[in-house]
Amino acid sequence: MRRALAQPRFRRLFWSQTISRWGDTFSAVALVVLVFRLTGSGLSVAITVALEVVPVLLFGLVAGAVVDRFPRVRVMVVADVGRAAIALALAVFGDELAVVYAAAFGLSTLTTFFNPAASSVVPALVDRDDVVGANSALWSAAVVSQIALAPLAGGLVAVAGAGPAFALNATSFAVSALLLRGLSVAVSMAPIPGGAEGPAGRLAAVRAGLAAVRRSRLLTTLAGVQALAALSAGATSALLVVLAERHLDVGPGRFGLLLGAIGIGAGLGPLVLQRFVTDVRRPSLLFGPYLLRGAVDVVLAAFSSFGLALGALAVYGVGTSTGHVTYQTVLQTTVPERLRGRVFALYDMVWQSARLVSIGAGGVAAEAFGIRAVYLLGGALLIAAGLLGLVAVPAARLGGDDQSASYVETP
Incomplete structure (x- = not known):
């Protein structure tokens, strides 16, 4: 892990993902608490969870094609900017159930593009022998963030409501996008089979x-x-x-x-x-x-x-x-x-x-x-x-x- 983290380009990816995961932890706790407070219904919470899964099924294959066709750092930056905007809207208008449902769907849709791009770019940022260390660092940061921050997220929501948690998530996505903007990655993009453009x-x-x-x-x-x-x-x-x-x-x-x-x-x-x-x-x-x-x-x-x-x-x-x-x-x-x-x-x-x-x-x-x-x-x-x-x-x-x-x- 130390050798991977010693490489400046990987450090940018590491901190962008780690900081956005901090925001994700606050948002995940706030989202289910907010839905339950608005509706008092376990079914509504289940619908929210389903809305976070459905985009992967609907757009996963298209997201993979986009990630292989366009510069992956650009895909991640666009996804982060979009997620920051949605999280900010949720912080401001989150007292409407329809807004919460739409935000859950939108955040998950953009994450469906971000995740394969982030996973795909790792080997371009570290030496081949350090890929295990890079993945270990990303995994460990995610686990530690969840363990350490979930109780704090629950406390923040209990004291101040869900809005500040969503605002923190928006900020984390914005910081992630800024870190990734300076990331230089030289990769070969996949050619379009048959030379067709657009949906085809x-x-x-x-x-x-x-x-x-x-x-x-x-x-x-x-x-x-x-x-x-x-x-x-x-x-x-x-x-x-x-x-x-x-x-x-x-x-x-x-x-x-x-x-x-x-x-x-x-x-x-x-x-x-x-x-x-x-x-x-x-x-x-x-x-x-x-x-x-x-x-x-x-x-x-x-x-x-x-x-x-x-x-x-x-x-x-x-x-x-x-x-x-x-x-x-x-x-x-x-x-x-x-x-x-x-x-x-x-x-x-x-x-x-x-x-x-x-x-x-x-x-x-x-x-x-x-x-x-x-x-x-x-x-x-x-x-x-x-x-x-x-x-x-x-x-x-x-x-x-x-x-x-x-x-x-x-x-």
């Missing part, structure tokens, strides 16, 4: 990206693995509070400790990876964390000890963070630059769509069969995801300097 060109680019994924064993396997993992994690993450009350028999205070255990593990994961691993491009490191997380879900379902649950969830956090850093790094170092935005956007779509199905099905299953059944099934799905990856992706072909040619054919 975007559609052709989307098709070319999907074709490249279909021709790659690694990328198709990762898509299946992501879908299985999201089908598990959507329900188990959303229903952890139910597990705490009905199975572990603990109240809100101890539930907070369970969340804290996940956060501690997630923060430690990248440090463990940096300390003991020199090359993450191994199937065992890419898919092993799914097996680890699946085993944790089975343990949580099988035992009702609070102490055991704390330790297991810390391990789950380690698996989540090491898996995420490895996943990001493998894609960034194996997918050709001109395809990277479309690949990241596609996987965001796969994850969010499967997550939505999981949340809905998990709630029904918890009522019909009990929360332990949800966690047993979630564990089975994660274990299946890990085994699928280990079987489908040979170790000999994931590493080495020629993996791009071996695994990703460009259209």
